Amino acid sequence: xxxxxxxxxxxxxxxxxxxxxxxxxxxxxxxxxxxxxxxxxxxxxxxxxxxxxxxxxxxxxxxxxxxxxxxxxxxxxxxxxxxxxxxxxxxxxxxxxxxxxxxxxxxxxxxxxxxxxxxxxxxxxxxxxxxxxxxxxxxxxxxxxxxxxxxxxxxxxxxxxxxxxxxxxxxxxxxxxxxxxxxxxxxxxxxxxxxxxxxxxxxxxxxxxxxxxxxxxxxxxxxxxxxxxxxxxxxxxxxxxxxxxxxxxxxxxxxxxxxxxxxxxxxxxxxxxxxxxxxxxxxxxxxxxx
Amino acid sequence: xxxxxxxxxxxxxxxxxxxxxxxxxxxxxxxxxxxxxxxxxxxxxxxxxxxxxxxxxxxxxxxxxxxxxxxxxxxxxxxxxxxxxxxxxxxxxxxxxxxxxxxxxxxxxxxxxxxxxxxxxxxxxxxxxxxxxxxxxxxxxxxxxxxxxxxxxxxxxxxxxxxxxxxxxxxxxxxxxxxxxxxxxxxxxxxxxxxxxxxxxxxxxxxxxxxxxxxxxxxxxxxxxxxxxxxxxxxxxxxxxxxxxxxxxxxxxxxxxxxxxxxxxxxxxxxxxxxxxxxxxxxxx
Numbered sequence: 001x002x003x004x005x006x007x008x009x010x011x012x013x014x015x016x017x018x019x020x021x022x023x024x025x026x027x028x029x030x031x032x033x034x035x036x037x038x039x040x041x042x043x044x045x046x047x048x049x050x051x052x053x054x055x056x057x058x059x060x061x062x063x064x065x066x067x068x069x070x071x072x073x074x075x076x077x078x079x080x081x082x083x084x085x086x087x088x089x090x091x092x093x094x095x096x097x098x099x100x101x102x103x104x105x106x107x108x109x110x111x112x113x114x115x116x117x118x119x120x121x122x123x124x125x126x127x128x129x130x131x132x133x134x135x136x137x138x139x140x141x142x143x144x145x146x147x148x149x150x151x152x153x154x155x156x157x158x159x160x161x162x163x164x165x166x167x168x169x170x171x172x173x174x175x176x177x178x179x180x181x182x183x184x185x186x187x188x189x190x191x192x193x194x195x196x197x198x199x200x201x202x203x204x205x206x207x208x209x210x211x212x213x214x215x216x217x218x219x220x221x222x223x224x225x226x227x228x229x230x231x232x233x234x235x236x237x238x239x240x241x242x243x244x245x246x247x248x249x250x251x252x253x254x255x256x257x258x259x260x261x262x263x264x265x266x267x268x269x270x271x272x273x274x275x276x277x278x279x280x281x282x283x284x285x286x287x288x289x290x
Numbered sequence: 291x292x293x294x295x296x297x298x299x300x301x302x303x304x305x306x307x308x309x310x311x312x313x314x315x316x317x318x319x320x321x322x323x324x325x326x327x328x329x330x331x332x333x334x335x336x337x338x339x340x341x342x343x344x345x346x347x348x349x350x351x352x353x354x355x356x357x358x359x360x361x362x363x364x365x366x367x368x369x370x371x372x373x374x375x376x377x378x379x380x381x382x383x384x385x386x387x388x389x390x391x392x393x394x395x396x397x398x399x400x401x402x403x404x405x406x407x408x409x410x411x412x413x414x415x416x417x418x419x420x421x422x423x424x425x426x427x428x429x430x431x432x433x434x435x436x437x438x439x440x441x442x443x444x445x446x447x448x449x450x451x452x453x454x455x456x457x458x459x460x461x462x463x464x465x466x467x468x469x470x471x472x473x474x475x476x477x478x479x480x481x482x483x484x485x486x487x488x489x490x491x492x493x494x495x496x497x498x499x500x501x502x503x504x505x506x507x508x509x510x511x512x513x514x515x516x517x518x519x520x521x522x523x524x525x526x527x528x529x530x531x532x533x534x535x536x537x538x539x540x541x542x543x544x545x546x547x548x549x550x551x552x553x554x555x556x557x558x559x560x561x562x563x564x565x566x567x568x569x570x571x572x573x574x575x
Binding site: 029032033034035037150152153155156159160162163164165166167168169206210213214215216217219272 | 372373374393394395396398400402410411412413414416417418420421422424425428429432454455456459472476
C-alpha cells in the first residue's frame, strides 16, 4: 500500500489532493449557504480560457487560470448585483464563452491539444509538476486564511446579507473577496479534480456533512474531513485503476453523501418526533405570564 | 483596533450627556441628535413611487410605531432608514449625522422582516445571534465581553436553553426571538424592527413584549413597523400612520378599536383565527 509514496509524482498528487480536500469544501460551504452552489461550475468553465492562455503564452497555466477565473468570478458577482432580471442570461454567456474560448485558444497554441485539455477537465495524477505543487500550496494557504480567518464575517454575509450590511460590515468587499477565493480554489483543484468536477467537490461534502450536523462550524469541520478522505482515497484508487482522479473522487463523495443520509435520516426523524410530542403535550405553565 | 475601541468608549459616554439634555429636548421639536430624522423622503421600487415625501422623526428614548395597510410604504420607510432601499429624494440623518457619512452602526440594532426561507447550511441559535456582535467587533476574534453579550441577549429572549439547536428547527415565534437577540447582541441604542409580531405565537409575543419593555426601561429608542398595535400597545409613545406613501397621522397611538378604523386599513388576518386577537390581560402594563 505504502509503495505508492515511493513515486515522486504520487507524493505531489497526494499533497495536492489533501489541499483540494481542505479548500474546496471550505469555500463551498459559503456558496451553498448563499444558494449559489453552481457558481463553482461557472468559474470552472471560465478558468478553461485561462488554462489555454497559459499554453498560448508559455506561462504556467495555474497562474493564468487564477487571473482569468478571478476576473470571471468578479464579473459574476457584479452581474449578481446589477443584473437583476437578465442576470441568468449574462451568466450563461460567461460560462459558455469561457468554455468555447478555452477550446479555441488551446487548439491555436503550438503545444496544446485536446489531450492536454482532458487532463485539466477531469484531473490527472501524473501531471502535477513540482512548480504546480508550489503554486497550489501558496494558493491553498490563501484560501484557508480567508475562509477560516473570516469565518464569522463571511457567515454573517452569506446567512443574511441585509442584516450584515446594517452591522457595518463591508459586505461588497467581502462578497468580492469570496468570489476571488472561489476562483482561486477552482485553480487549486483543477489539476487533481479537473475543471468540470471542481464544483462537485465544493458542494457534495457540504451537502453530506449537513445531513448530520446542527451548526455551521460543525458542518464546516465535517465537510473538510469528508473532503480530505475522498480526495485522498480517490487519488489512490486512480493510481491503481488508471482512471481520472476527478471522477473517482466525485463518485466517492456522492457515496459518502448517500451513506450519511441513510444513517442520519432515522435519527433526524426520531428527533423531530420527540420535539413534536413535547409540543403536543399539555403543560400547565404560568411562567410566561411573569 | 485602537480606533475601534476609542469609538466604543465614545459610544458609551454619549448617553450620559444625552440623558442630561433629554428632559429639556424631549417634548420639543426635532433636535440635531435625534436617532432618526427623515425629511421629505421619496423612494421608488421598480419605477413605482412607494414613499412620496414622508417626514419621520424618532427622538431619543421614544417608542414609535409605524402603522399602515399592506403596500402603504411602511416597510420601505424603515428599509430606507437602514440603507437597504436608496432614497430618491429628501434627507436622512442618523444620530444627527447624514446617512452617507454615518459609520457608527453599532448604535443601531436591526431586526429584518422574518423570511421563512431557511438558509442552505444549518446554523445554531448561538451562531446566528453571534453575528449581531459583529456590529461591535467587526474583525478579530471574539473576546469574553462579546461572548457574554451574546449570552445575555439569548437570556433576554428566553432562548438560552436552545442555543445549540439549529435555527431551522424553531417555530416562527422562536425564530423571531432569535433575530431580536441577534440585534440586541450588539447592545444598540436604537432598535429598528420590521413586523416583529407577524406570524408569532402568543407565548413568543408575550416574551417579545417583555424584552422590549426592558429595553425601553433601560433607555433604548425603538422604531417598529406593525400591522396592528396588539400586545405592544402599552409601550408605544407615538404612532405614525402611512397611506399610499404619505404620512396621514403622527401623534398618540390610535386607541382600542381605533386601529381597525384607521384610514385605508383593510384588515386581513393572514394568521389562524385562534390567535388573531390576543387576549389583553393587562399583564404588560
